[in-house]
Amino acid sequence: MTIAKPAQNASDREIVITRLVDAPLERVWRAWTDPAEIVRWWGPHGFTTDTNHREFKAGGLWKHTMIGPDGTPYSNTTKYEEIVEKERIVYTNGGGKEDGPGVHFRSTVTFKHRGGKTEITMRAVFDTAAMREHAVKQYGAIEGGNQTLSRLAALVQGEFVISRLVDAPRQRVWKAWTDPAELGRWFGPKGFETFHAQLDFRPGGSYHYGIKGNGIEMWGKWVFSEIEVPAKLGFVQSFSNKEGGPGVHPLAPTWPKQTLSTILFQDFGPKTLVTVYWAPLDATEAERKTFLDGMAGMNEGWSGTFERFDAYLGENS
Numbered sequence: 001m002t003i004a005k006p007a008q009n010a011s012d013r014e015i016v017i018t019r020l021v022d023a024p025l026e027r028v029w030r031a032w033t034d035p036a037e038i039v040r041w042w043g044p045h046g047f048t049t050d051t052n053h054r055e056f057k058a059g060g061l062w063k064h065t066m067i068g069p070d071g072t073p074y075s076n077t078t079k080y081e082e083i084v085e086k087e088r089i090v091y092t093n094g095g096g097k098e099d100g101p102g103v104h105f106r107s108t109v110t111f112k113h114r115g116g117k118t119e120i121t122m123r124a125v126f127d128t129a130a131m132r133e134h135a136v137k138q139y140g141a142i143e144g145g146n147q148t149l150s151r152l153a154a155l156v157q158g159e160f161v162i163s164r165l166v167d168a169p170r171q172r173v174w175k176a177w178t179d180p181a182e183l184g185r186w187f188g189p190k191g192f193e194t195f196h197a198q199l200d201f202r203p204g205g206s207y208h209y210g211i212k213g214n215g216i217e218m219w220g221k222w223v224f225s226e227i228e229v230p231a232k233l234g235f236v237q238s239f240s241n242k243e244g245g246p247g248v249h250p251l252a253p254t255w256p257k258q259t260l261s262t263i264l265f266q267d268f269g270p271k272t273l274v275t276v277y278w279a280p281l282d283a284t285e286a287e288r289k290t291f292l293d294g295m296a297g298m299n300e301g302w303s304g305t306f307e308r309f310d311a312y313l314g315e316n317s
Helices: 025-033 035-041 129-139 141-156 170-178 285-293 295-315
Strands: 014-021 048-054 061-067 073-084 088-097 103-114 117-126 160-166 193-199 206-213 216-228 232-239 259-268 271-280
Touching (some): 014 129, 025 035, 035 048, 035 141, 117 129, 117 141, 129 141, 141 271, 160 295, 170 259, 170 271, 170 295, 271 295, 285 295
Antiparallel strands (some): 014 117, 048 061, 088 103, 160 271, 193 206, 216 232, 232 259, 259 271
């Protein structure tokens, strides 16, 4: 005769993450259910997701591979147990590194209207407390969950996000972003050069710069709102003139007059993962549309900037 053991307390096996997203529930639900959208935000910073097969229905499977910033693949199989439209998604998920122990959990995701916004709660219950601990320590599951919902929020709120794995330790990367002798030597799109750089690095301080390239001259200004050494920079960005006063985009007059940039610096082994969030600030509908329509150009511009940054660090390590 077998005697059943008491179930473990769920609290030592679970992770619960809640986020209020500034978008209607219908928009958030689409981001979860549309196969073309979920791969745009699924996973922590710097991850991409390739779908092999997806059936979004009770009993359906989502077979996908999450690819880390360093190229490491993580195979996953999700089985949907219950789907209540615009209310709840319940699924099990198993996966991990190909050469390491995997993890398995059951997740319940709930969605609630909150005055034009949407509250999302993700509750993952692992098979054992040891498995939860492994997921937290080995995979950074808590921070990864928060980052995943941040990427979701950015998508549905019309924000731009890009990550880059930089081959240098975080302190070195931070110095290159914050030292007045360094920032002007690499920052800006590929093909541009900085001819003016004045940095007052403190909360409330500013970075006033001029760049030129491809027959264009542009002035810009950052006003620092948040500095968390060596993990985070926040600043309000705007086009400027050479005196530091307000300006407009030389090629797009309906570009937002101000944008909010958040730069995150994360240890990734001996390297640094840099993630940029960029959002319109107090923008009109026309300005928001211009920002959304310019996503491809932003990706090209930031990719070129990171190429310059990689080259600069390679020459000045």
